[in-house]
Amino acid sequence: MxxxxxxxxxxxxxxxxxxxxxxxxxxxxxxxxxxxxxxxxxxxxxxxxxxxxxxxxxxxxxxxxxxxxxxxxxxxxxxxxxxxxxxxxxxxxxxxxxxxxxxxxxxxxxxxxxxxxxxxxxxxxxxxxxxxxxxxxxxxxxxxxxxxxxxxxxxxxxxxxxxxxxxQHADEVVEAEAAPQTSAPVTMLSARQLILQALRGQGSRIVHLCVASALINLLGLALPMFSMAVFDRVIPHAAFDTLWALAIGVSLALLLELGLRHARLKLFDAVGLSAAFDLQGRLASRLLFAPPGNLPRAAGAILPGSQELEALAQIAPQLIVSLVVDVPFFVLLMIFIGAIGGPIVLAPIIGVAALVAAHALAHHMAHRSHATQLTEARRQIQVLLDSIGGIERIRATGAGRRFLSVWEQIFDRAGFAAHQNRYWHGLSAQISAVLVQAVIVAAVVIGVFRIDASGMTIGALSACTLLVNRALMPVSMLTGLVFRLIQGLEAIAQVAPLMNTPAEAGGDGQALPASGIRGKIDLHHVSFHYPGETRLALREISLVIRPGEKIGIIGKAGCGKSSLLKLIARLAEPSDGRIGIDDRDIRQFDPAELRKALSYMPQEAQLLDLTLHDNLTIGLPPVSQEQFDRITRLCGVHDFASNHPSGYSLPVGQGGQRLSGGERQSVSLARALMGNPATLMLDEPTSALDNGLEARVIAELKREIGATGLVVATHRLPVLALVDRIIWMDQGRIVADGPKDQVFAKLGLAA
Known part of the structure; x- marks a missing residue:
C-alpha cells in the first residue's frame, strides 16, 4: 500500500x-x-x-x-x-x-x-x-x-x-486581509505514474517475483534437455536406467516449478491487492476530501475508471516482472536455440514480430470501439443510478417506458462496442495461438533440412521445438499485457484528474484554528456559477453578518439563497470576490473545522445509511446525554424515535428512506444544533414539517439558540419570527437588506 x-x-x-x-x-x-x-x-x-x-x-x-x-x-x-x-x-x-x-x-x-x-x-x-x-x-x-x-x-x-x-504562529502567517492564497505546487501524475507510485513500496516483493520467475524459466529448460537426452542418448543405446534417472529428475523439476508458480501466483495477488488498495483509497479520499469544484458531477463519470483500477493494479506487477525477466530470458533462449539449431532461431524471431504486429493491429482496430464502450458504460451506470434513486417518481409519472427505451439504446450501443472490442482481442489471441504452432512447424521443417545435412541431431530438433514454444508463450502473454494496460490506462484517465486533486485545506496547509470563531462573516463582491454553467447564480454579493446576528434570507425559488449558504459553509468556491471569517480570508481555516463552527443544514435532508443515533452525532465531539435529549425533543426526533422498537438504534436506510420527509428534516435540524456552533446556517429548516411541529420547533429554537448566530433561508413566514434582519434576493442579487420591519414594509407585509 x-x-x-x-x-x-x-x-x-x-x-x-x-x-x-x-x-x-x-x-x-x-x-x-x-x-x-x-x-x-x-x-x-x-x-x-x-x-x-x-x-x-x-x-x-x-x-x-x-x-x-x-x-x-x-x-x-x-x-x-x-x-x-x-x-x-x-x-x-x-x-x-x-x-x-x-x-x-x-x-x-x-x-x-x-x-x-x-x-x-x-x-x-x-x-x-x-x-x-x-x-x-x-x-x-x-x-x-x-x-x-x-x-x-x-x-x-x-x-x-x-x-x-x-x-509560524497564526499572527505571523496571516498577512494583510486581502493577501492572495497560495498553495504548494501539486505534481500532476498521469494514470501510468499513479500505478507505479502505488507499487513503490512493493520493491522487495517484486524482487521475489523476479527471482521466482527466473527460476521458473530456468526449470523450464529441464523438459527440452530431457527430450534431447532421450532421443540422442537413451533410445540409441536402450539406456533404461538413464531414462528412469532422467524421468525422476525432470519430474522433480516440474514439481518444483509448480510450487514456484503457486508461490508466484500468491505474491502477484498480494502485490496487486496492495496497489489496488492504495489506488482505491486514494480515489475514495479524494471523493471525500477534494475541494467542491473538483468533484465529478455524476457518479457514472468515474465508476468505470474506478472499476478498472483493481484490474490494472493486478496487471502492472505482472508486466514489470515479465519485462525484467521474460524479455532477457527470451534473448538467452534465442542464443541457446541458435547454438544447437542454427537457422532455426529465425523462426521464433519472425514469429515474435508477427505476434506483436497481430496484437498491435487488434488494439488499433479495437481502440475506437473501446472509447465508445467507456462512454456508453458511464451513461449506462448513470441511467441505472437515476432509475434506482428516482424509482417512485418514475412510476408516479409513468416515465418507465421512456427510461427503458433509453436503457435499451445505451445498452445496444455499449453491447455492440463491447462485441467489437472482444472480437478484435479474441481474434488476436486466436492468431497468436496459430502463429505459435506455425513457428513450431517452421522450426521442424528447418530442423529436418539441418538433420539431413548432418547439422544437428533429432534430439536437438526435439529440444529446439520445445524451446521455441517455451520462448513464444511468455512473449505472447507480455504483448497482450502491454496492450491491455494501454487500454486500461485510457479507462482510468477519467479518474486521474480527481486522484491528483489535493485534499481541501486552509492557509496553504497551515490551517488556522476554527474553535475560536466568533461568527463574523463578510462577503466582498462575491459572484458564483455552478461547474459547467455560464449563468451566474450569485452576482456581486457584498454583505456583513455580525456575530450572534439573526438573519433571514428570502426570495423566489432560484434566486441564490441556497448558493449563498453553500459558499459561506465552503461547500462551494466563489467564482469571483472574497469571503472573510472574523476578518480573515475563509481559505485560511481548515474546511472541516470551519463547518463545525458554521453548522450548515442543507435544503434536502439526505441521511447516511447508519443508525438514527449515528446520523445525529457522527463527526461531532462528544455530546452529553442531557444535550442530546434536549435537542432531539426540540426538533421532534424524540417523538418518532421513542415510539419505535429500535429507538435511536433504528437503521434509517440509504438516504434516510425508512423515514418520512418530515422526520428526515427533523434529524437534519437536530444534527445542525448538536455541535454547539458559532453560527447556524439553515436552508428551509421547516419546509417538510407539519404546522403544529413547525410552531413548536420555532418557539423552542428561539430559546435554544440564544447568542448563537443564525442565517436561515426560507419561504415560510413563521420561520422569520426567529430573525431580526432580512435579506431579500432576486436573480442572484441582494434587492433589500435591513431590519425586518423595514424590509417587510417594502414587501407590504406586517412584521
Whole structure:
C-alpha cells in the first residue's frame, strides 16, 4: 500500500495491516478489565491520530487548538484514515511490520502500535538500548526492549511532505486581509505514474517475483534437455536406467516449478491487492476530501475508471516482472536455440514480430470501439443510478417506458462496442495461438533440412521445438499485457484528474484554528456559477453578518439563497470576490473545522445509511446525554424515535428512506444544533414539517439558540419570527437588506 500522503505506505499487503488492526481491536476489548503490567513503564497512553498532531506541532505544521482529540476508547483508525489525517497535517506516512530493535535513528520519528490498542511516538534513538518518546507531558526515555515487548510490530514512519514549508504562529502567517492564497505546487501524475507510485513500496516483493520467475524459466529448460537426452542418448543405446534417472529428475523439476508458480501466483495477488488498495483509497479520499469544484458531477463519470483500477493494479506487477525477466530470458533462449539449431532461431524471431504486429493491429482496430464502450458504460451506470434513486417518481409519472427505451439504446450501443472490442482481442489471441504452432512447424521443417545435412541431431530438433514454444508463450502473454494496460490506462484517465486533486485545506496547509470563531462573516463582491454553467447564480454579493446576528434570507425559488449558504459553509468556491471569517480570508481555516463552527443544514435532508443515533452525532465531539435529549425533543426526533422498537438504534436506510420527509428534516435540524456552533446556517429548516411541529420547533429554537448566530433561508413566514434582519434576493442579487420591519414594509407585509 503506497502513496504520497494519500495512503499509508508499507511493505505488506493492506489486508495484512487491516487484519492486524482488527485483531488488535479485539485484544484491546479483552484487556480492558485485565491491565497488562508490560505497559506500565512506557509512559502515558496515546492514540495514532494524537501522535500525528503532536509531531505536526513539533514541526510547527499545526496549532494546538485546531485538533479534535480522539474520544476515550475510540477504535484504532485504518491506514487510509491515518494517511488522510497525516496529509492534512503536512506529513507523509510509511507503514511496515518490523522489530523495534531494527528501528534506526534515521527511521524516526515513528508511531508504534502497542498490544493494548494505544500508541507511542518515537522521536529519536539517542542510544542503541533506548528510544526517546514524546507524550502529552513532554519527552522521556524508554528502553528499546521494553517497548519492543509491548509492540505489535506495526510501525508508522513519518516524514514531512515534500514542499511543505514550516509554519509560524497564526499572527505571523496571516498577512494583510486581502493577501492572495497560495498553495504548494501539486505534481500532476498521469494514470501510468499513479500505478507505479502505488507499487513503490512493493520493491522487495517484486524482487521475489523476479527471482521466482527466473527460476521458473530456468526449470523450464529441464523438459527440452530431457527430450534431447532421450532421443540422442537413451533410445540409441536402450539406456533404461538413464531414462528412469532422467524421468525422476525432470519430474522433480516440474514439481518444483509448480510450487514456484503457486508461490508466484500468491505474491502477484498480494502485490496487486496492495496497489489496488492504495489506488482505491486514494480515489475514495479524494471523493471525500477534494475541494467542491473538483468533484465529478455524476457518479457514472468515474465508476468505470474506478472499476478498472483493481484490474490494472493486478496487471502492472505482472508486466514489470515479465519485462525484467521474460524479455532477457527470451534473448538467452534465442542464443541457446541458435547454438544447437542454427537457422532455426529465425523462426521464433519472425514469429515474435508477427505476434506483436497481430496484437498491435487488434488494439488499433479495437481502440475506437473501446472509447465508445467507456462512454456508453458511464451513461449506462448513470441511467441505472437515476432509475434506482428516482424509482417512485418514475412510476408516479409513468416515465418507465421512456427510461427503458433509453436503457435499451445505451445498452445496444455499449453491447455492440463491447462485441467489437472482444472480437478484435479474441481474434488476436486466436492468431497468436496459430502463429505459435506455425513457428513450431517452421522450426521442424528447418530442423529436418539441418538433420539431413548432418547439422544437428533429432534430439536437438526435439529440444529446439520445445524451446521455441517455451520462448513464444511468455512473449505472447507480455504483448497482450502491454496492450491491455494501454487500454486500461485510457479507462482510468477519467479518474486521474480527481486522484491528483489535493485534499481541501486552509492557509496553504497551515490551517488556522476554527474553535475560536466568533461568527463574523463578510462577503466582498462575491459572484458564483455552478461547474459547467455560464449563468451566474450569485452576482456581486457584498454583505456583513455580525456575530450572534439573526438573519433571514428570502426570495423566489432560484434566486441564490441556497448558493449563498453553500459558499459561506465552503461547500462551494466563489467564482469571483472574497469571503472573510472574523476578518480573515475563509481559505485560511481548515474546511472541516470551519463547518463545525458554521453548522450548515442543507435544503434536502439526505441521511447516511447508519443508525438514527449515528446520523445525529457522527463527526461531532462528544455530546452529553442531557444535550442530546434536549435537542432531539426540540426538533421532534424524540417523538418518532421513542415510539419505535429500535429507538435511536433504528437503521434509517440509504438516504434516510425508512423515514418520512418530515422526520428526515427533523434529524437534519437536530444534527445542525448538536455541535454547539458559532453560527447556524439553515436552508428551509421547516419546509417538510407539519404546522403544529413547525410552531413548536420555532418557539423552542428561539430559546435554544440564544447568542448563537443564525442565517436561515426560507419561504415560510413563521420561520422569520426567529430573525431580526432580512435579506431579500432576486436573480442572484441582494434587492433589500435591513431590519425586518423595514424590509417587510417594502414587501407590504406586517412584521
Amino acid at each position: 503506497t502513496g504520497s500522503g494519500e495512503n499509508a505506505k508499507g511493505s505488506s499487503a493492506p489486508g495484512d495491516l487491516n487484519d492486524a488492526l482488527a485483531r488488535l481491536r479485539g485484544r484491546v476489548a479483552e484487556m480492558q478489565n485485565a491491565p497488562d503490567p508490560r505497559y506500565a513503564d512506557l509512559g502515558p497512553a496515546s492514540h495514532p491520530i494524537a501522535d500525528l498532531h503532536r509531531l505536526a506541532l513539533l514541526w510547527r505544521h499545526a496549532h494546538a487548538n485546531d485538533f479534535t482529540p480522539p474520544e476515550p476508547g475510540e477504535t484504532l483508525p485504518g491506514p487510509a484514515t491515518i494517511a488522510v489525517v497525516a496529509e492534512k497535517l503536512g506529513l507523509e506516512v510509511f507503514w511496515e511490520t518490523m522489530s523495534l530493535d531494527s528501528l534506526s535513528a534515521g527511521e524516526t520519528p515513528a508511531v508504534v502500535l502497542l498490544g493494548d490498542g494505544t500508541s507511542r511516538l518515537v522521536v529519536s534513538r539517542p542510544r542503541d538500548e533506548a528510544f526517546q518518546l514524546m507524550g502529552p507531558n513532554g519527552l522521556y526515555i524508554v528502553a528499546v526492549k521494553a517497548l519492543d515487548a509491548a509492540a505489535t510490530g506495526t510501525v508508522f514512519r513519518i516524514q514531512q511532505l515534500p514542499g511543505h514549508h514550516v509554519a
